Amino acid sequence: MAVVAREVASTIDNTYGLLYIAVVVSTALYGAGILQFWMYIRKYHAKDPLIVKSLVIAVIICDTCQQSLLCHAVYEYLVASIANPAILPSVVNTLMIELFFSCAIATLVQQFYCWRIYKIGKSIILAGAVSLVSWSACVTLLVYSAKAVQLKAFSEVINLKKLSVAANTMSAVTDIIISAVLVVILHTAKTGFKRSTDLVNRLMVFTFNTGLPTSVCALVASICVAAFSETFLYIFFFLLLGRLYTNSILVTLNSREYIKSSSESASQEQYSLENSGVRARVPQMPTASRDAITIRIDTNTMHDNDLKSAH
16 A cells, blocks of 8 residues: 555656646746846837837737646646546646647747847848748647647547657757857857957857757757656646746847947947947947847958057
8 A cells, every 4th residue: 555655646746746846937937037028128118129029028928828828727637626536637728728829939939039040140041941940840839739639638648749759859959950050150250359259259158048948948858758758747848948938038138238238348339239230339429229139240340440449
């Protein structure tokens, strides 16, 4: 009896226990995202173009919907099941419906970064290729979500194991490709001057760090699906992806003031996120618009600024 009790406890810990922990961690990340959203509203909402504001609001709405559906599912499993234990082995629809919102968040954020690739690299072919990979991951996840929402029992989820691994792997690959492409493009923008190089290095590190959490989380989810498919360990990491994507895009947008101030203190160069350029600050001249989605290094201006400072 003692052995059986330990096995039951272990099963609960590996399934509904992990689902509960996922809600707790996800809620904390959701709160961080709302804080970032509030900071965005204060600093950039009035300045950014409509498409950027719409993107941010769409992501926040999807994030809120996913978090609400997740909380409802956990309530059903851990509270409502006390009066109706038959709920435990069944699939609560809200747990699967939230997958569609997770897919929407990931695709919106990835397409945002694809736009950055286009604005920085000025290559529609390169940006289009990365965007195509993102949409492929989106379609794969949509197919998985459509099949998962039809399931009646958790025992049937194992039938979608290969599709789940494919969806998470493609999402991770997309994030890795986006980060790698942005880092390479920024690296090629280096001018050879110390101040400009330091500036680009800062951007490269920032780009790498914003893409790392989602890539690692998706990869770990894929590994857990393959190795621990009988538990909810993969669900734990998968449920965090939406929050991580939301925080990623908001941190990217809110970091503009930090990057601008850092560049000004180092070399008096100013980032313009509207026209994707870096220009020297000219005294007594109106400040250029700083609203944008991407940061492009204007190497010619950097050369000019460094040459002037050398005289």
